[in-house]
Amino acid sequence: RKEVEQDPGPFNVPEGATVAFNCTYSNSASQSFFWYRQDCRKEPKLLMSVYSSGNEDGRFTAQLNRASQYISLLIRDSKLSDSATYLCVVNWGSTLGRLYFGRGTQLTVWP
C-alpha cells in the first residue's frame, strides 16, 4: 500500500467553482502535512502546510483529520490560474525524516 494516496482526478471545473481534494496516509505516526502545487513541466512548490486545527490561506482551506488519517484541500472561487497538479505530502518523524509524496491530483479550471 502506498504511504500517501490521493483522489485519482482529473478534476475539470468552471471558473468560480469550489473543488475539494482528498488524501489519505498510512502511517499513524505522521507528524507534518503539506500541499504542494506543480504546474505543467515545472517543479513542485509549497502551497501550504496543514495544521491540526485546520488553516486557511485566502481561497484555500486545508483540513487534517488524524483519527481517519485524512487530509483535504478546498479551493473556493476557482481561477484559471489554479490549473495545476496538487501533491499531498506527509512526513513522519523528525525533520530528518523524509517527505512522502502522493501521486498528485490534476485540476483544470475552464472559463
Next chain:
Amino acid sequence: NAGVTQTPKFQVLKTGQSMTLQCAQDMNHEYMSWYRQDPGMGLRLIHYSVGAGITDQGEVPNGYNVSRSTTEDFPLRLLSAAPSQTSVYFCASRLLEAYEQYFGPGTRLTVT
C-alpha cells in the same frame, strides 16, 4: 539569490553511458535530496544528504551514486544508464529544522 539550480535541463543518453546531473543551492541548506518523477508514480526519493560528507539512500537508489563534498553542491551520478532511468529528475533542498523543500527546475533525461 538563485535558489536551487540544476544542469543540464535536457539530456539524451545511450544505454550504458554514464553522466552526472549537477545540483547547487545558495541558501545554505543542510538537507539536499534527489527525486525522480515518472508518470503515474509521483516523486520518489533516490538519495539524500543531511550535510557535507553525509549521504544516505532513499526509496530507489539502485543505479545512482551521490556525494556531498560541500554544502552547496549535490551531484547525482548515473553509473551505466538504462532505459528505465528515463525520467524527470528534481533536486531539492531545505533547512534541516524546516519542512519546506525548494525544488530545482528539473532535468529531463531520456535513455535510448
